Amino acid sequence: MTTILIRGARILGGAPSDILLRDGVVAETGALAGAKADQTVDADGLVALPGLVDLHTHLREPGREDAETVETGTQAAARGGYTAVHAMANTSPVADTAGVVEQVWRLGQEYGHCDVQPVGAVTSGLEGRQLAELGAMADSAARVRVFSDDGKCVSDAVLMRRALEYVKAFDGVVAQHAQEPRLTEGAQLNEGEVSARLGLTGWPAVAEEAIIARDCLLAAHVGSRLHVCHVSTAGSVEIIRWAKSKGWDVTAEVTPHHLLLTDSSAERSPLGPYNPIYKVNPPLRTADDVRALREALADGTIDCVATDHAPHPVEDKETEWAAAAMGMIGLETALSVVQEAMVETGLLDWAGVADRMSVRPARIGRLAGHGRAVEPGAPGNITLYDPSVRQPVDPAAMASKSRNTPYEGLTLPGRVVATFLRGRPTVLEGKLV
Numbered sequence: 001m002t003t004i005l006i007r008g009a010r011i012l013g014g015a016p017s018d019i020l021l022r023d024g025v026v027a028e029t030g031a032l033a034g035a036k037a038d039q040t041v042d043a044d045g046l047v048a049l050p051g052l053v054d055l056h057t058h059l060r061e062p063g064r065e066d067a068e069t070v071e072t073g074t075q076a077a078a079r080g081g082y083t084a085v086h087a088m089a090n091t092s093p094v095a096d097t098a099g100v101v102e103q104v105w106r107l108g109q110e111y112g113h114c115d116v117q118p119v120g121a122v123t124s125g126l127e128g129r130q131l132a133e134l135g136a137m138a139d140s141a142a143r144v145r146v147f148s149d150d151g152k153c154v155s156d157a158v159l160m161r162r163a164l165e166y167v168k169a170f171d172g173v174v175a176q177h178a179q180e181p182r183l184t185e186g187a188q189l190n191e192g193e194v195s196a197r198l199g200l201t202g203w204p205a206v207a208e209e210a211i212i213a214r215d216c217l218l219a220a221h222v223g224s225r226l227h228v229c230h231v232s233t234a235g236s237v238e239i240i241r242w243a244k245s246k247g248w249d250v251t252a253e254v255t256p257h258h259l260l261l262t263d264s265s266a267e268r269s270p271l272g273p274y275n276p277i278y279k280v281n282p283p284l285r286t287a288d289d290v291r292a293l294r295e296a297l298a299d300g301t302i303d304c305v306a307t308d309h310a311p312h313p314v315e316d317k318e319t320e321w322a323a324a325a326m327g328m329i330g331l332e333t334a335l336s337v338v339q340e341a342m343v344e345t346g347l348l349d350w351a352g353v354a355d356r357m358s359v360r361p362a363r364i365g366r367l368a369g370h371g372r373a374v375e376p377g378a379p380g381n382i383t384l385y386d387p388s389v390r391q392p393v394d395p396a397a398m399a400s401k402s403r404n405t406p407y408e409g410l411t412l413p414g415r416v417v418a419t420f421l422r423g424r425p426t427v428l429e430g431k432l433v
Contacts (some may be wrong), residue, residue: 003027004423007382009048014352019048021380024423028376041385041428046417048352051083051114051381053361053370055175055253056150056229056306057331059085059116062100063092067194068401069102070312073331074113075399077307078426080331081383081416082369083114083311084362089121089149096121096132098140113426114362114419116366120144122163122174126152127189132164136171145366146174150229150276153211155181160215162225173225173251173364176215178236179282183207188321190263190283198267198274200321203283204422205233212236216243216250227364228252229338230308231281234292241301251364253306254293256330256337257406276317276324277406280310297356298347304361307334311402329400330348336412339387344413366433380423387414399432 006019011029018032025400028035054077060068062281070087078086086106095104101118108116120126120137124130126149137144147167154160154176157294163174184207189195191202216239219226228240231252243250259343263285264280296302310327330337338357348356362371372378392411395403419427426433 003037003423004385004420005032005035005040006043006048006197007040008021008389009043009046011048013047016044019374019382021420021423024380026258026374026378026380027415029374041418045388046384046386047350048374049081049324049350049383049385050358050372050374051369051370051383051419051421052081052335052357053365054082054085054363055146055304055365056308056311056329056341057085057087057309058090058311058327059087059104060091060311062103066313070107070116071111072399073309074108074400075112075432076331077431078113078419079416080333081385081419082331083381083419083421084117084367085114086117086119086146086365087394089119089148090126094121094125095119096124096315098133098136101137101142101144103141114421115370117365118142118144119175120147120267122147122149122154123159128152128154128156128159129140131159131166132311134163134166134172135169138172139258145170145172146175147172148177148229150175150177153177153181157214157218159428160216161222162200164226165222166220168222168224171366173227175227175229176211177229178211180207180210188279189266190285192263193266194263194288202263204221205235205285208233209239211246213239216248217229217296219250220246220248229281230258230287230306231302232258232285233295234289237292237296237301243298244301245272251303253304254297254302255308256334257284257328259290259297259341260337261406262290264404269410274321276319276321277328277404279321279324279326280328294341294345299344302365304356305334305338306361307331311400312404313402315405327404328406329402329404332398332400332407333393333407333412336414337384339414340412343387380420382420383416386412386417389415391415
């Protein structure tokens with residue numbers, strides 16, 4: 001039995017409180033002046049949050065270990081305050097069988113920086129032709145409950161209906177990458193004034209909104225759970241708000257970069273115009289979209305923040321815009337971006353941050369043991385965060401194997417000081433343990 005005493009942490013930003021971790025769980029909280037422990041951590045001025053949970057992480061292993069591995073990706077997650085991540089299925093081979101999801105799950109257990117919950121593919125090979133082995137993945141050691149062809153849309157309405165029907169048997173959820181393929185052929189940037197000025201093929205908002213509307217109706221028709229990945233437009237927000245008003249079981253996520261950046265970054269930014277670091281799927285949208293996304297996250301229409309951490313090697317990003325890969329890394333900067341976009345604007349307090357970055361994603365992903373309040377009896381999954389500092393983003397200092405962050409050159413608030421996974425420190429003083 002090991003004990004750790006955290007002194008003076010502000011649980012959810014409240015009054016200072018001590019937290020005693022014993023044998024992997026929270027044993028006591030409050031004024032624990034006489035408490036003794038094997039290790040004491042000074043948390044004066046730090047905010048204590050339940051360990052963060054990411055519903056949308058690309059770990060790239062197996063197949064693209066040049067971009068990221070389960071080891072480096074979970075190190076990045078721990079550095080960002082995460083105690084659990086959902087590993088997306090677009091690996092090579094695709095995570096469309098029990099064997100592949102179990103491989104990813106076991107790698108997560110081996111490295112132990114955070115829990116790794118594999119996401120299973122909806123269709124075999126992400127090809128959109130036939131359903132993958134959904135039941136076998138659900139029954140596997142990985143106990144998959146989230147299924148997604150992320151990176152590609154399940155555009156066939158019949159297949160999407162069948163998937164929604166199938167996952168009901170084991171309380172699963174289909175997480176849709178909403179992108180009508182015929183409306184986005186060759187698309188490079190949000191369709192609007194910026195894409196017109198830069199001469200880049202536009203990516204219309206309706207390509208996302210049409211799929212979301214269709215899938216909300218399908219989910220309601222079969223009585224199943226739908227989760228909408230990386231919502232990016234004001235119109236999408238309104239559709240999701242309408243679906244929720246009907247009582248349909250629809251949830252949604254937004255990425256940190258869609259809460260902070262706009263398509264104008266591709267035209268004018270500290271990194272210069274036409275920089276493919278800003279090329280992402282779905283694309284960065286307008287300031288009006290950003291405003292709508294922030295308000296929707298604040299009022300609960302959008303349930304949670306998910307990073308869509310998408311690492312790429314240098315050669316896949318440092319090339320001309322049209323040839324560059326889509327995606328940004330985000331695990332190590334997510335909490336800072338949320339502080340900048342939501343806390344410092346008064347839209348969320350720290351209890352709200354805990355709800356959107358831990359409680360709700362754990363509930364959607366059906367992750368027992370995560371997303372629990374920092375109180376006696378709960379697993380010792382805790383993030384200690386210093387919101388008072390501001391520091392420049394340095395890609396070279398990151399734990400991720402890739403460096404494709406859009407925040408290079410920006411100064412963001414906050415720093416993750418410590419992360420505890422079931423009472424064991426994975427990060428202390430900002431450094432991996």
